[in-house]
Amino acid sequence: MQLSTMNGIAIKQYEQAASDIGCDVAAILAVAKVESNCRGFLKQGCPKIRFERDRFEHDVSASQKMTADDLDQSNSPEIYHSCKTKTYGHLQKAMSIDKDYAFKCTSWGLFQVMGFNYSLAGFDNIDNFVSSMKESELNQLQAFVHLISNGDMQTNHYRHLQDALCKKYWLAFSIGYNDLKQQERTYYDMYLKAYYKVFSVQLALNDRGIWVGIDGDESPQTRSALKVYQERVGLRVDGMLGISTLQSLDIVV
Numbered sequence: 001m002q003l004s005t006m007n008g009i010a011i012k013q014y015e016q017a018a019s020d021i022g023c024d025v026a027a028i029l030a031v032a033k034v035e036s037n038c039r040g041f042l043k044q045g046c047p048k049i050r051f052e053r054d055r056f057e058h059d060v061s062a063s064q065k066m067t068a069d070d071l072d073q074s075n076s077p078e079i080y081h082s083c084k085t086k087t088y089g090h091l092q093k094a095m096s097i098d099k100d101y102a103f104k105c106t107s108w109g110l111f112q113v114m115g116f117n118y119s120l121a122g123f124d125n126i127d128n129f130v131s132s133m134k135e136s137e138l139n140q141l142q143a144f145v146h147l148i149s150n151g152d153m154q155t156n157h158y159r160h161l162q163d164a165l166c167k168k169y170w171l172a173f174s175i176g177y178n179d180l181k182q183q184e185r186t187y188y189d190m191y192l193k194a195y196y197k198v199f200s201v202q203l204a205l206n207d208r209g210i211w212v213g214i215d216g217d218e219s220p221q222t223r224s225a226l227k228v229y230q231e232r233v234g235l236r237v238d239g240m241l242g243i244s245t246l247q248s249l250d251i252v253v
Contacts, residue, residue, distance in 0.1 A: 008137070009137055009138055009141060011025065011203075011214065013138060013141065014028055014029065014141070017141055017142070017144070017145045020145050020149050021145060021148050021149045021162060021165065021166065022149070022162070022166050023162075023165045023166040024168075024196075024200070025199075025203060026196050026199035026200040026203060027165050027166075027168065027196055028141075028144070028165075029195070029196075029199045029214070029216060030191075030192045030193075030195040030196040030199055030216065031111060031144070031165075031173075031177075031192065032110045032111060032141075033191075033195040033199070033216040034188060034191045034192055034195060035110065035111050035112040036048050036109065036110050036111070036112060038110065038215065038216065039110070039137075040109040040110035040133075040137040040140045041109075041137070042083060042085070044083050045083075046083035046088065046134075047108050047109050047133050047134055047140075048108075048109060048110075048112070049087055049088070049091065049106050049107065049108055049109075050087065050106065050107045050112060051087050051090050051091045051094065051102070051105060051106045052105045052106065052107070052114075053090055053094075053105075055105050056094050056101065056102060056105040059101070059105075060097060060098060060101065091106055100126050100127075103115045103126045103127075103129075103130050104116045104118070104126055108129075108130070108133040108140070109133045109137065109139075109140030109143070110137050110140040110141060110144070111140060111141070111143070111144040111147075113133075113140070113143050113144060113147055115129065115130070117147055120146065120147050120150060121143040121144075121146045121147045122142070122143060122146035122147075122150065123143075129143070148161055148162050148165065149162055160172070160176055161173060161176045161177060164176060168193075168196065168252075168253070170189035170190075170192045170193045170196075171189040173189070173192065174186075174188035174189040174192060175189075193253060195216045196253060197241055197246070197251070197253045198216050198217065198218050198222065198241070199214065199216050200246075200249070200251045200253070201222070201226065201241055201245075201246070201249060201251065202214045202215070202216075202222060202225075204249040204250070204251060205225050205226070205229055205249075208229065210225050210228050210229055211225070212225035218241065222239075223239030223240075224239065226239045226240070226241070226245065227239045229245075229249075230245060233248055235248060
């Protein structure tokens with residue numbers, strides 16, 4: 001049986017991505033979980049996006065400035081006919097002013113990679129980047145790998161991110177990946193740590209022949225699988241991700 005995550009990407013593909021970056025599979029899965037709940041597309045088939053409206057409005061020329069009403073009453077042609085969401089409406093309006101810059105002010109897919117980073121993500125231009133993000137979650141995964149591990153093009157900033165992800169420096173990664181000052185940080189790093197722990201346990205249980213879905217959720221299914229493992233190895237059977245259980249599974253958070 002071939003294991004896959006909740007988004008359908010085979011674990012072996014995440015294993016290759018982790019090998020390319022030099023980190024644990026669970027670390028990559030944790031980032032995807034926090035950024036997109038491990039789903040790179042909306043149910044309508046469009047990539048999940050975040051349009052950074054404030055950045056776009058700040059940088060376009062005065063003659064092109066948009067008000068909130070402009071964005072909320074977008075009459076621009078729909079390029080994503082199935083995605084009648086407010087966010088896509090804002091993006092479409094921004095595209096009518098400056099398409100390339102609108103794409104660059106948008107984060108895309110499983111890992112919410114910013115359009116500004118298209119070159120670091122392995123693309124010659126923003127249009128090719130967006131087209132790739134629209135095609136598949138595997139493309140979105142590969143863009144993330146390029147962004148974090150592309151040594152020829154890396155800035156010191158992204159070398160730092162690679163190091164932080166590999167060493168599980170969750171706070172450092174969260175600040176760098178989201179361009180946050182430490183005093184402005186959210187709880188991103190705590191979510192990363194929590195999801196990393198659950199993904200690590202789920203992967204370890206599967207490796208030991210105890211099947212459980214790999215979704216990052218500390219669900220009843222995960223607890224039941226943990227109980228099977230705990231009983232097998234003589235640990236207290238409580239279905240909890242405690243220190244003794246993590247140590248037994250060789251997991252360091």
